[in-house]
Amino acid sequence: MVPFKIGHFSVGSVEDPVFIIAEIGQNHQGCIETAKKLIKAAKKVGCNCVKFQKSCLSDKFTKSALDRSYSGKNSFGNTYGEHKAFLEFSLKQHILLKQYCKNLDIFFSVSAMDEVSLEEIVSLKLPFIKIGSGDANNFKLLEKAAQLRTPVIISTGMQTMATIKTIIQIMEKSNKTNFALMHCISSYPTKPEDCKLLTIQLLQNKFPNVLIGYSGHEVSPYISESAILLGAKIIERHLTLDKMQKGSDHSCSLTPMEFESLVKTIRSYEHAKMLQIPKSTRFIINHFNDDENVRKSLEKICGRKILNCEQACRKKLGKSLVTAKVIFKGEMLTQDKLNVKVSQPLGVVAERLWDCVGQFVNKDLSKDTPLQCNDIIGFV
Incomplete structure (x- = not known):
């Protein structure tokens, strides 16, 4: 893989520590003070970065999608548009949160959910920009992101291996090397049997020059801990103050106590030099590739395709x-x-x-x- 810098943080080489992202997303419930509490909690438990989301609703959704009735238990409005608007922070609010992060000495970043938002958040001079799973097949957005000097991290939930190969081609066409792919399953929460962690090594094997991470949505920290033993150099998990709060992401988020356990375990593995294991385990997959039948079996087990558990999210987002x-x-x-x-x-x-x-x-x-x-x- 090609190591690169996220701010002053080097990520990707064997000696580099795992970069840990607390995805706040919209778990702030539309409240700046709650967002600050989440940032403070992420800093306290040892995360390297917090991440939010930025959307231009008219650029991300069709009018009919925004106007549809949305009255479920997780709704913050009568229509889907009202719901999303309630949870959306302005660029000015993101600037305030970035300054708050600077004061606490923790990185601040944002996911660009559409082309307009990508153009807006570039002005924030972020350490990296995230492209979520819902836009991993948005090639127009990816082409613009590939032109940026800022590092880009791309999640691959709901995508096929063919689409992932196209992502790589788009980045390579722009000679972009400071990007990472995140193995991800877009199911909230993800059942353990659907996590397909061996896909991390399959991606490493197919794209040896690309940094691979893991963005998890399972209910506990344990599977994410295992992901780093398979070579994930970036870990992203959602953070919540209360799993019972209104909102669809809280159930697959970690509480501060759970997140602290995850961070401590990862750092313990690093101190014990256990993160050098992928060098030998990757040999197993390389060896399997010499046998066509075994290689096909391995790809069938962990090869990236759209899973049944992801269909609901794909239909919605x-x-x-x-x-x-x-x-x-x-x-x-x-x-x-x-x-x-x-x-x-x-x-x-x-x-x-x-x-x-x-x-x-x-x-x-x-x-x-x-x-x-x-x-x-x-x-x-």
Whole structure:
């Protein structure tokens, strides 16, 4: 793998400590004071970084997705748009939180959930920018992220190995080496049997120059502890003050006490030099690759595909191709005529962007319409 710097922190080489991220996300409940309490808790338990999320709702979602009724137990509004707006911090609020982190001497970072937000958070001069699983197939966003000097960390939940290979190609095309992939399963919470930790080593084997980490959603810290023994150099877990709070992420988050246990275990492994184990265990996978039948069996067990447990999340938050402007019957699709958004109904999946470019539509399409296969002449 190619080590790189996250701020002053070197990550990736054998002697480098694991970089530990406390994902606060939207567990702050829309409250700055709660966000500060979470930051303080992350610092106290020894995390290297806290991470939030930034969305431009109109760029991330279609109008129909925002307008749909949303009245479940985790709702903060009558519509999904009202719910998301309640939980969204402004850029000015992110600046305040970044300063608070600086005062506590802990890194502050943000996930860019759409192209507009990516452009906004670049001004924050972050140690790295995160691209979440929901945008790992958003190739337009990834192309922009690849142009940045800032390190980029990309989660791979809900994605296939083919999409992961495309992510690598996008980064390589821009000669970007300061990026990492995070093995991730987008199921909240993730059952132990669905965590597929051997995928960490499979990714290391397939992409030996790429730094691999783990973003976990299981209910306890123990599986994440095991991930570093398989070679994960970055660990990301959600942090909550109370697992019973309203919000879908709290159940798969760690309490400060659980997070402290995770950090202490990781640092103990480092002191015991146990993180050199992947050198030998990776040999096993390399050896398996010499046997075609064994290699196929290994890929069947831990190869990346969209799991059944991820289908609910993909249906709710997976990105589709959406018209960026009015398109008339017979018109050719170009990249500037397509956006990538969470849509209702779902459309052509985002990773098929380049399959659609150059094709022709067979009817008039209004702006912000999820593109369907039968809207495109001869498209399957």
